[in-house]
Amino acid sequence: MFLKFSLRSVFYGAGGGNDIQWCFSQVKGAVDDDVAEDIISTVEFNHSGELLATGDKGGRVVIFQQEQENKIQSHSRGEYNVYSTFQSHEPEFDYLKSLEIEEKINKIRWLPQKNAAQFLLSTNDKTIKLWKISERDKRPEGYNLKEEDGRYRDPTTVTTLRVPVFRPMDLMVEASPRRIFANAHTYHINSISINSDYETYLSADDLRINLWHLEITDRSFNIVDIKPANMEELTEVITAAEFHPNSCNTFVYSSSKGTIRLCDMRASALCDRHSKLFEEPEDPSNRSFFSEIISSISDVKFSHSGRYMMTRDYLSVKIWDLNMENRPVETYQVHEYLRSKLCSLYENDCIFDKFECCWNGSDSVVMTGSYNNFFRMFDRNTKRDITLEASRENNKPRTVLKPRKVCASGKRKKDEISVDSLDFNKKILHTAWHPKENIIAVATTNNLYIFQDKVN
Amino acid sequence: MECALDAQSLISISLRKIHSSRTQRGGIKLHKNLLVSYVLRNARQLYLSERYAELYRRQQQQQQQQPPHHQHQHLAYAAPGMPASAADFGPLQLGGGGDAEAREPVARHQLHQLHQLHQLHLQQQLHQHQHPAPRGCAAAAAGAPAGGAGALSELPGCAALQPPHGAPHRGQPLEPLQPGPAPLPPPAPAALCPRDPRASAACSAPSAPPGAAPQAATAASPPASPAPASSPGFYRGAYPAPSDFGVHCSSQTTVLDLDTHVVTTVENGYLHQDCCASAHCPCCGQGAPGPGLASAAGCKRKYYPGQEEEDDDDEDAGDLGAEPPGGVPFAPCKRARFEDFCPDSSPDASNISNLISIFGSGFSGLVSRQPDSSEQPPPLNGQLCAKQALASLGAWTRAIVAF
Numbered sequence: 001m002f003l004k005f006s007l008r009s010v011f012y013g014a015g016g017g018n019d020i021q022w023c024f025s026q027v028k029g030a031v032d033d034d035v036a037e038d039i040i041s042t043v044e045f046n047h048s049g050e051l052l053a054t055g056d057k058g059g060r061v062v063i064f065q066q067e068q069e070n071k072i073q074s075h076s077r078g079e080y081n082v083y084s085t086f087q088s089h090e091p092e093f094d095y096l097k098s099l100e101i102e103e104k105i106n107k108i109r110w111l112p113q114k115n116a117a118q119f120l121l122s123t124n125d126k127t128i129k130l131w132k133i134s135e136r137d138k139r140p141e142g143y144n145l146k147e148e149d150g151r152y153r154d155p156t157t158v159t160t161l162r163v164p165v166f167r168p169m170d171l172m173v174e175a176s177p178r179r180i181f182a183n184a185h186t187y188h189i190n191s192i193s194i195n196s197d198y199e200t201y202l203s204a205d206d207l208r209i210n211l212w213h214l215e216i217t218d219r220s221f222n223i224v225d226i227k228p229a230n231m232e233e234l235t236e237v238i239t240a241a242e243f244h245p246n247s248c249n250t251f252v253y254s255s256s257k258g259t260i261r262l263c264d265m266r267a268s269a270l271c272d273r274h275s276k277l278f279e280e281p282e283d284p285s286n287r288s289f290f291s292e293i294i295s296s297i298s299d300v301k302f303s304h305s306g307r308y309m310m311t312r313d314y315l316s317v318k319i320w321d322l323n324m325e326n327r328p329v330e331t332y333q334v335h336e337y338l339r340s341k342l343c344s345l346y347e348n349d350c351i352f353d354k355f356e357c358c359w360n361g362s363d364s365v366v367m368t369g370s371y372n373n374f375f376r377m378f379d380r381n382t383k384r385d386i387t388l389e390a391s392r393e394n395n396k397p398r399t400v401l402k403p404r405k406v407c408a409s410g411k412r413k414k415d416e417i418s419v420d421s422l423d424f425n426k427k428i429l430h431t432a433w434h435p436k437e438n439i440i441a442v443a444t445t446n447n448l449y450i451f452q453d454k455v456n
Numbered sequence: 457m458e459c460a461l462d463a464q465s466l467i468s469i470s471l472r473k474i475h476s477s478r479t480q481r482g483g484i485k486l487h488k489n490l491l492v493s494y495v496l497r498n499a500r501q502l503y504l505s506e507r508y509a510e511l512y513r514r515q516q517q518q519q520q521q522q523p524p525h526h527q528h529q530h531l532a533y534a535a536p537g538m539p540a541s542a543a544d545f546g547p548l549q550l551g552g553g554g555d556a557e558a559r560e561p562v563a564r565h566q567l568h569q570l571h572q573l574h575q576l577h578l579q580q581q582l583h584q585h586q587h588p589a590p591r592g593c594a595a596a597a598a599g600a601p602a603g604g605a606g607a608l609s610e611l612p613g614c615a616a617l618q619p620p621h622g623a624p625h626r627g628q629p630l631e632p633l634q635p636g637p638a639p640l641p642p643p644a645p646a647a648l649c650p651r652d653p654r655a656s657a658a659c660s661a662p663s664a665p666p667g668a669a670p671q672a673a674t675a676a677s678p679p680a681s682p683a684p685a686s687s688p689g690f691y692r693g694a695y696p697a698p699s700d701f702g703v704h705c706s707s708q709t710t711v712l713d714l715d716t717h718v719v720t721t722v723e724n725g726y727l728h729q730d731c732c733a734s735a736h737c738p739c740c741g742q743g744a745p746g747p748g749l750a751s752a753a754g755c756k757r758k759y760y761p762g763q764e765e766e767d768d769d770d771e772d773a774g775d776l777g778a779e780p781p782g783g784v785p786f787a788p789c790k791r792a793r794f795e796d797f798c799p800d801s802s803p804d805a806s807n808i809s810n811l812i813s814i815f816g817s818g819f820s821g822l823v824s825r826q827p828d829s830s831e832q833p834p835p836l837n838g839q840l841c842a843k844q845a846l847a848s849l850g851a852w853t854r855a856i857v858a859f
Contacts, residue, residue: 097483099483100481100483188486206486207486234490235490237487239487256487289466289495289499291498292494293494296491346466349473352491
């Protein structure tokens with residue numbers, strides 16, 4: 001009885017982002033900073049939430065697994081511990097174009113589990129790989145022709161026969177590349193998305209989107225191509241793409257101009273003509289040198305229900321209803337105080353940062369990152385928002401995080417932080433929300449923080 | 457944390473970004489470079505607008521000091537012997553007589569060049585939008601609405617007056633504006649254009665006779681016209697729509713298509729600018745003034761109709777007084793090659809010479825061999841670079857493609 005009650009309140013996110021009290025749970029990664037290869041570049045929970053994968057700039061994938069605990073008596077949910085680490089991509093050199101191909105993992109997407117093994121797709125700028133992660137906790141022992149250490153026995157010395165048996169061993173998690181999808185993208189891959197049919201997936205680069213079958217590596221279908229005949233006429237690029245969670249024929253892609261196009265693959269083989277175009281007219285009073293930059297969409301995510309989608313541009317998060325194209329239904333300002341600082345942010349390149357965003361399991365709260373290791377949550381029902389900080393200062397487990405506030409101008413109150421003292425090198429670009437529970441993973445530059453809601 | 461929202465500094469910052477992206481791991485990032493080029497273009501627009509406003513202001517001041525009888529109806533750009541008829545022509549009142557001219561020759565020339573640049577840009581915008589330009593939008597003659605319609609509508613085709621009789625400034629690109637002094641179809645130049653720069657650009661018929669080429673035909677509006685600076689909306693309106701991207705202007709560029717691996721060399725018209733008044737571009741000085749509008753690629757665009765009088769190899773820009781106030785005559789130089797890079801130059805210069813090798817001849821002249829000594833010390837190379845960038849923005853996209 002008690003179990004059911006607590007689970008339900010967790011699932012529906014009672015009160016949403018603000019009524020939940022978020023507590024520190026864990027932090028992963030080195031304490032001392034600045035190893036470039038450790039910079040986390042993507043974070044993704046799997047479909048059950050039991051596994052949490054991160055990719056980094058050095059091409060490695062680290063998977064954490066949640067401990068299974070007896071939930072009835074738990075005072076907190078299971079911890080996430082390292083489950084598997086493997087090198088997914090290596091740096092390459094394209095000799096034809098004299099280009100180095102970075103090994104940085106741009107995206108990881110999990111496949112739903114079909115058998116004992118787990119599968120995920122990971123991609124760098126040019127190549128997508130399908131990895132199988134499997135456990136081995138038994139091994140055969142008692143071979144007739146082999147010693148235990150593997151040396152072969154002389155058959156003439158065998159006097160008896162026995163049947164080899166499986167004996168338990170220390171758990172070993174193996175990752176092996178099962179498919180490599182290469183040579184299909186001229187430009188840098190920014191997104192991959194698995195179709196709801198679980199057989200196909202799309203990959204998107206700056207100008208094209210390709211459709212793959214998970215079993216077939218030597219060909220893919222090009223479904224969107226926005227490359228102009230004359231590159232001088234280039235005005236926009238594709239910045240993100242995603243399949244609809246339920247309709248296997250529908251996908252969206254966002255552009256650097258702040259538009260989102262929804263395409264139906266049934267309409268034609270090449271989906272250059274969108275079925276729907278989502279665009280909000282620009283506010284002319286906000287026009288500046290950097291208008292084009294800050295309107296560029298950095299991430300697009302469908303809600304779990306499939307009714308809404310969320311886009312992130314530099315200063316705001318917008319929720320769109322798929323049935324209404326001319327404007328978003330909700331807009332949340334993430335850090336509007338930066339609007340007057342755009343010039344400096346342009347100089348130090350921060351204006352090009354690509355923030356991601358995510359939904360909670362019930363689509364009632366959305367979350368995105370900001371600077372100074374702040375991240376923001378917006379409750380769509382209560383319209384309240386909260387700013388929290390991922391910092392090692394609060395690293396006692398179950399320490400409740402204190403809401404933070406940035407003072408945009410004028411008199412700074414106690415505990416507020418002024419805009420000028422924000423650290424723009426500490427940015428949270430990647431966040432993920434557990435699909436079912438109030439557990440979030442927040443990546444700072446090279447640390448991964450896990451927060452949970454307070455469970456009494 | 458503040459930085460100067462100065463158009464020129466933005467331009468140099470942007471150029472530096474594009475240059476450094478070339479050496480970053482992972483190759484050129486198309487998205488980031490595209491966004492940087494948008495900033496470049498916006499900064500350029502503002503720079504032009506500001507320059508124009510300032511020159512106009514200066515012109516206005518100077519004009520107010522003139523005795524009234526110097527007011528002309530025509531734009532007398534020039535020779536002291538000009539008939540004193542139409543001086544008061546709105547913002548680009550270039551002065552009514554020899555006196556004024558002698559006083560501010562540089563400013564006037566600047567204004568004129570700036571105007572031409574602006575006209576051309578508007579025409580490019582027009583072309584990008586593929587507006588069918590109505591031939592001679594004879595919306596109204598010099599009518600009252602023009603006065604209130606903002607600066608653009610008053611942009612005289614000042615630029616347009618042909619030096620009727622031997623202007624002292626050689627090669628002043630003037631084209632006939634008024635029906636009076638020059639043979640021109642009256643409707644086009646006299647047409648009133650609404651405030652919207654695009655619409656006014658549309659007034660300049662692409663097939664206008666050669667003499668009227670880069671014309672945003674503007675009204676011969678009544679003298680009391682508001683200064684461009686006083687109609688800020690105009691300059692904001694000058695921000696291009698994103699689809700205008702693709703402003704191009706360089707003489708020759710080599711492009712490598714990443715998909716087909718085909719290398720093509722594209723020749724475009726060359727957009728002159730006040731800092732590059734020398735006839736370095738191969739396309740200037742060739743033949744009669746062409747129509748103002750050219751297609752996006754592979755066309756030679758004539759910019760200074762008067763340029764044809766100049767020798768192609770003429771390197772002396774001094775005679776034209778073609779320098780921005782306080783600037784240095786821009787001596788053209790041979791196109792810098794990567795091998796010619798001098799490590800002991802200032803960082804900007806080294807970047808610029810690398811940029812030149814990337815972008816091709818669109819940037820020739822960026823690195824000046826030796827700036828002429830004039831009233832001012834030689835400007836920083838970054839400043840030169842910025843000025844050049846204002847003229848030739850289209851090379852950026854090709855730079856991206858080239859890698």
